Amino acid sequence: MSVDDIQVVLAMALYFVVVLAVGFFYLKKSNASSENYFLGGRGLGPWLTALSAEASDMSGWLLMGLPGIAYFTGASDAMWTAIGLAIGTYLNWKFVAKRLRKYSEVAGNAITLPDFFSNRFHDNKRVLMSVAALIILLFFCIYCGSCFVTCGKLFATLFGLDYTTMMILGALVVFVYTFVGGYLSVCTTDLIQGTIMVCALVVVFVGSVAMAGGVDNTVAFLQSIPGFLSATHQASPVLDATGNQVVEGGLPVFGEAVVYGSGIITIVSCLAWGLGYFGMPQVLVRFMSVRHSKEIKKSRIIAVVWVVVSLASAVCIGLVGRAAIPTAFLTASSAESVFVVLAQIMLPSFACGLVVSGIFAATMSSSSSYLLIAGSAIAQNLYKGLINKNATEAQTMFVSRVALTVILIFGILIALDQNSSIFQVVSYAWAGFGASFGPLMLCSLYWRRTNRQGALAGMITGAVTVIAWNLFIKQLGGIFAVYELLPGFIFALIAIVVVSLLTEKPSKEVTDEFDRYMDADV
Secondary structure (H helix, E strand, O other), X not given: OOHHHHHHHHHHHHHHHHHHHHHXXXXXXXXXXXXXXHHHHHOEOHHHHHHHHHHHHHOOHHHHHHXXXXXXXXXXXXXXXXXXXXXHHHHHHHHHHHHHHHHHHHOOOOOOHHHHHHHHOOOOXXXXXXXXXXXXXXXXHHHHHHHXXXXXXXXXXXXXXXXXXXHHHHHHHHHHHHHHHHHHHHHHHHHHHHHHHHHHHHHHHHHHHHHOOOHHHHXXXXXXXXXXXXXXXXXXXXXXXXXXXXXXXXXXXXXXXXXXXXXXXXXXXXXXXXXXHHHOHXXXXXXXXXOOHHHHHHHHHHHHHHHHHHHHHHHXXXXXXXXXXXXXXXXXXXXXXXHHHHHHHHOOHHHHHHHHHHHHHHHHHHHHHHHHHHHHHHHHHHHHHHHOOOOOHHHXXXXXXXXXXXXXXXXXXXXXXXXXXXXXXXXXXXXXXXXHXXXXXXXXXXXXXXXXXXXXXXXXXXXXXXXXXXXXXXHHOHHHHOOXXXXXXXXXXXXXXXXXXXXXXXXXXXXXXXHHHHHOOO
16 A cells, blocks of 8 residues: 555544544433434434435435536436436425424324324324335335445545455444444534535535636537537447447547437436435434424525535536546446546545545445434334334334344445446435335325325335336336336325325324424424
């Protein structure tokens, strides 16, 4: 290992020490109760709520997956996805955050998303809670796998080390501080990580423009690639027999620009990413844990500014990276390392270590949240809710940590394929949550007539549609090539409305609770 590598390692080691120290700092407080461990005792301030929600949401996908897409095929895919996410972030904070904070307290002081759905509809048999918990387990295992892929690619790119070894090491670091510190440690480190992430993105973006010869030279180079900067067309890299992009005269070879996907269908697909926010457990649980609903507005402003700056920087890094290092990455999968390589080239080693910690920061933020929420689904919702309703706090905490260990192992197994595309893995899990929980969350908060049967039908319809659409229907092409989140969301919403109207009305107890929930937390 060279002197430069040692400095990078020292900078990242310093970062690891800080986040692990945070976990141990919150050890006693987090273990005081399951509410503290899973929800931080509903005591988060506006800054902590906002940055924790966004850092846990974006993950390493923001710093690797999104720039990689922009680098390899141009602006269209990355840009429309970023726009959809920015709009979805604002709408979620605007229309869901305050209402969920209030309703989750009224609905039996729910501390997890499955708890909320079950309590909201007075589901004494806990069927809603069980189905929601199983959906969380399925898609969070996939999500954790995408985060661990990021860890492996990061360290393999930085030091040329074995992908599998470094992926497992990164996963274990995440596991330890989540296992020890619970929700408070996760959210506090999210604040640190969110700050590092946005600073890293801005620094690398500005530096890469300078490395490419300034704004004019960068734009001129990118405009010379057919369709690269277009919003309606996509660049078409020419590939050889091995799947690598062809290089001639030191420059990458592109064919004629192609219409972006299926035109308007593909653009709508990317914008549909924003719908996912309404059902994203790692974001929704932050709304439930904020100290007071009156602080939501401040959190919304902080969150939206962070998201817009971060998404714009990530897309631009991918685009400018093509001008700065045009032949560094010859496959879509390898292009996901463009942020790391640019940081290595332009920054002193120690500073590079701090900046690329932003990637690990993003990965830790997300995977720790996924582990914690999935663990709570098993311990709080399946074990205590169904198997042992008289379970003690100690028993619930023990089961949650066993669950964390099992989920960690599944996530590692998913991440063993180093050629996995972070963008594609994340898009599948994102669609699963958005379609399963998004329509139900909106109906739960806004439609008084929603009943238990409709809620169950909506969750199952959303999850099944996403899986079936991705595996079978999407392959038909044309209008069927639309991102599975959109049909999943629409069909789930229809199922909730139709089934609710065809079955008995909610009880007076449920409707009375709905009528007064906005008076809570005043």
